[in-house]
Amino acid sequence: MARHVSRVKIKDWRRKLHAGLIPAVPATLGKSGELHRAAHDAYVQYMTRQPIAGVAVWAHTGRGLLLDAETRAEVLRSWRSGLPRYQCVIAGAGANAARERDPERYCLAALGMAEEALRLGADALLVYPPTLFRDLPNRDTRIVDYHRRFAELDVPLVLFYLYEAAGGVGYSPEVLDALLRLPQVIGIKMATLDSVMTYQDVARRIRRTQPDKLLITGEDRFLGYSLMCGGDAALIGMGAACCRLQADLLQAHAAGESERFLELSRRTDILAAHTFIAPMEGYIRRMLWVLVLQGVIPVEAAYDPWGPDLPKSEYRALEVALREIGEAAGASREKGA
Numbered sequence: 001m002a003r004h005v006s007r008v009k010i011k012d013w014r015r016k017l018h019a020g021l022i023p024a025v026p027a028t029l030g031k032s033g034e035l036h037r038a039a040h041d042a043y044v045q046y047m048t049r050q051p052i053a054g055v056a057v058w059a060h061t062g063r064g065l066l067l068d069a070e071t072r073a074e075v076l077r078s079w080r081s082g083l084p085r086y087q088c089v090i091a092g093a094g095a096n097a098a099r100e101r102d103p104e105r106y107c108l109a110a111l112g113m114a115e116e117a118l119r120l121g122a123d124a125l126l127v128y129p130p131t132l133f134r135d136l137p138n139r140d141t142r143i144v145d146y147h148r149r150f151a152e153l154d155v156p157l158v159l160f161y162l163y164e165a166a167g168g169v170g171y172s173p174e175v176l177d178a179l180l181r182l183p184q185v186i187g188i189k190m191a192t193l194d195s196v197m198t199y200q201d202v203a204r205r206i207r208r209t210q211p212d213k214l215l216i217t218g219e220d221r222f223l224g225y226s227l228m229c230g231g232d233a234a235l236i237g238m239g240a241a242c243c244r245l246q247a248d249l250l251q252a253h254a255a256g257e258s259e260r261f262l263e264l265s266r267r268t269d270i271l272a273a274h275t276f277i278a279p280m281e282g283y284i285r286r287m288l289w290v291l292v293l294q295g296v297i298p299v300e301a302a303y304d305p306w307g308p309d310l311p312k313s314e315y316r317a318l319e320v321a322l323r324e325i326g327e328a329a330g331a332s333r334e335k336g337a
Helices: 010-017 037-048 069-082 103-119 139-151 173-180 196-209 220-228 243-254 258-275 280-293 312-324
Strands: 021-023 054-057 088-093 124-127 157-162 185-191 214-217 233-236
Touching (some): 010 214, 021 243, 037 069, 069 088, 069 103, 088 103, 103 124, 124 139, 139 173, 157 173, 173 185, 185 196, 196 214, 196 220, 214 220, 220 233, 220 243, 220 258, 233 243, 258 280, 280 312
Parallel strands (some): 021 054, 021 233, 054 088, 088 124, 124 157, 157 185, 214 233
């Protein structure tokens, strides 16, 4: 039997994403949960003017596992048609464990979402961690087999190491080694939130065992430090707004511009300290509020039906923080926030 050779070229993806910002973009939704199309179009146009390597759609920030199929398709299709081809569209792919409790149906639903994303023009897949398997027997074997089924699609895959409180799975070192050896895997997105040790340990392991694979930081609360630990690129929800600030941070680190890097890191940390706070699921609406305060979308498109209610005091605090870091645009749009 002929040995299968993957078409995925890791070196090409390293060049494409090196020191690049990939915003995990939210959906611009109205109060009843419908897509606010005018705001969405304005947001896509805004992103075409930003120094980004691409976008990630259907990720946690974009509520990919919760959007209805029609909205999900419209979101991905418009991002792919709106961005130039040199900017990639990475689509989240997985299944909702609250809806699919049977392991095989869960896998088929996840693969179906992956195939849908590819039909709509996605360039790569961000594989949601299979949370259904977290407490099942033979957990590690199930996790590896799940990813092997994705690998059979023979398209670029990004592993997703998400902290468990957000629906993730803590992969063991043995599981990580098995997943990173898959030739279709171009790298791993780390989003541990507050586990610096986990990020450090995984970063060292990748550099030692799979140095060709990308370490993609998703660490909004310690973005600068995560780059210092070896992050090659950033795929983050915070990148949904204030893109140039974060893209400049990545470039300053890559260029070894230490003073500029430290100043940009200080400003980025202020943004993170006002958006990635408890209740953590509120970060999606906070990032939408940032887009409102920057004049990108109207406040009527800044709802997250699945997130917590947030006090208006947070909106006001965000406005002050944006002014402090030089990212505010015009007067406050607090009415209706």
